[in-house]
Amino acid sequence: MGNRKTSPLSTLFLVLIFTILYLPIFFLVFYSFNSGGTMYDFEGFTLDWYKELFADTRLLIIVLNTLLIALLSALISTVIGVMGAIAIYSFKNRKTKNTLLSLNNVLIVSPDVIIGASFLILFTMAGIKLGMFSVLLSHIAFCVPIVVLMVLPKLLEMSPTLIDAAHDLGASRWDVMRKVVLPYITPGIFAGFFMALTYSLDDFAVTFFVTGNGFTTLSVEIYSLARRGIALNINALSTLLFLFTIVLVIVYYFITVRNKPTGMGVRR
Template identity: 75%
Template sequence: MKKMKLSTIYLFIVFVILYAPIFYLMFFSFNSGGKMYHFEQFTLDWYRELFHDTRLLIIVLNTVIIALLSSVISTILGVFGAIAIWYVRKNYQKSLLLSFNNVLIVSPDVIIGASFLIMFTVVGIKLGFTSVLLSHIAFSVPIVVIMVLPKLQEMSSSLIDAAQDLGAGRREILTKVILPYITPGIFAGFFMALTYSLDDFAVTFFVTGNGFSTLSVEIYSLARRGISLNINALSTLLFLFTIILVIGYYFIVTKRNGRAVGLGARK
């Protein structure tokens, strides 16, 4: 009982530390006084001002388009990359490929961003939409691989052997055996890539050009000018959007697991 109480208290303290600054920021986004230390009166003026800012709405649209495009492309590349690594039979080759895959995950974002900046400058790619999209795809692919590969490793080779015995070709094995089995990992990789793309700052900061920006870079620019509750309102909406994504992913996984359990019970 004591262990349970201590663990509960510990978790409570951890969640308070994590979420208190966010809720503090959200609370003062409704402050009419325009300050972060004295709440005067409830207002939605900061949200109205936010939605009347055409430039900021364009930046939101840019961020969403970049996140969706990079997530879709990186999910496709990451799934086939994970399958390719899974098919490698020699352990040292598989470990080498995984090490190369993990470089972009463990490397500091500043180094990655600077590397992309140098590469785009040398190749002649203009900084802007294309450079940001390519960068987000590059650092999202390893994340998708990491999320998909465990599902592939869980899959029994007898499933593929059975499909081959029934006359299935490589395409049928891929589309009717492998992809349906690893679907939870694909969804997990997609949502992880989406959230990483939405909140990335360090890499995006290096590869954005004049006339193009994303929300993370714009919030940084606004924060440097001084305290503005527009930042609070924008951050609140971003946090709520992230919560909706997490809940959506949770319901998708729960629904799929429920179907799997139902099918197992019928058998």
């Protein structure tokens, strides 16, 4: 199949879309180095806002809390999501499988405000104190369906003959899972983990409902700071988060390229 030539109009449209998406971010990054202290007139280059950011012990603790919640929720939801995807895949009844998929998808498309309010009511009724534990449970809950959606397509791509061949060679169910299924769906597992990590880092609405006194995450803290007035240390923090996100994307890209299956054999 020959290469299709991209029309100038399509190229212009793509450039326009990326400009609209990235221009506010670059604007924010640019003014994080402004010595004037405002986002109106750039008076000179400075790193004072980054120094002020790293001197703020409370904000650094919030950063660590956010990263801890994101890593734990991504790890736990990946384990649960992989098991859930395998369970859905194992169902032979198409109606049952579609019902479970629909229930999974409802959690993804539901508004965050409704999910957050629901968790707040649930934790209040259950007597669970709002704080780190409630935030962690909430993040795990909304990350699991994302992992399922990332892993399930890889399971559906896998030929059933691979599993049949492994059983014919005398492999146990655990051997089939460990040596055939998991290696095949590894790209989907990594994709689910990084998606869950990103969703957890970005979440505001759900976290806003379930966080308590003495514990908060970056999204809620940035919202609180922005309500008091725009300070350029917020720009500095946002710039570092943007760079961290880019690093995550690059790492995910290299991991998926490295784990891209070139062929699949059955090992006894």
